[in-house]
Amino acid sequence: MKLFRTELASEFKDKLFDIESVELTDDSIVAETQGISCILSAERARYGFQLNGNISTQISLQCDRCLISFLENHEIPFTFWLTSDKSLIGTNEINVFQFEPNQEYIDLKDVISELIFVDIPFKILCKENCNGLCDQCGTDLNKETCECEIHN
Ligand SMILES: [Zn+2]
Ligand SMILES: [Zn+2]
Secondary structure (H helix, E strand, O other), X not given: OEEEXXXXXXXXXXXXXXXXXXXXXXXXXXXXXXXEEEEEEEEEEOOEEEEEEEEEEEEEEEOOOOOOEEEEEEEEEEEEEEEOXXXXXXXXXXXXXXXXXXXXXXXXXXXXXXXXXXXXXXXXXXXXXXXXXXXXXXXXXXXXXXXXXXXX
């Protein structure tokens, strides 16, 4: 998702961007988005540009307990700033990104992936009271019961 300086400089409000799906994978999570829409507004700010937006996406996730795949809707509002002011970059402010005067555009794909990634809960469950799989015979205990004695 590229934003061009000329586009930013003329400002815009509630512009819709469609972003190609991203794969979100690390050691503990395998997830994939099913298309991402981003509504974005850009304003000139004192040190560069301010961006306000909202990401809507469906993420395909796998339940930690019963291992089924399911889709979950995520709405993620965000605000961040683009600036070339070195004193603002690298402070505690995590929503500030470097954008030098000679840069023609900035690609926000990684930033958006990151925002979606941190929105995925630590524990992924298809439903709050998911019964999971029997650890002895593998039966999906949401659907049926089994004869095993002990369930965790
Ligand atoms: Zn489940
Ligand atoms: Zn069992």
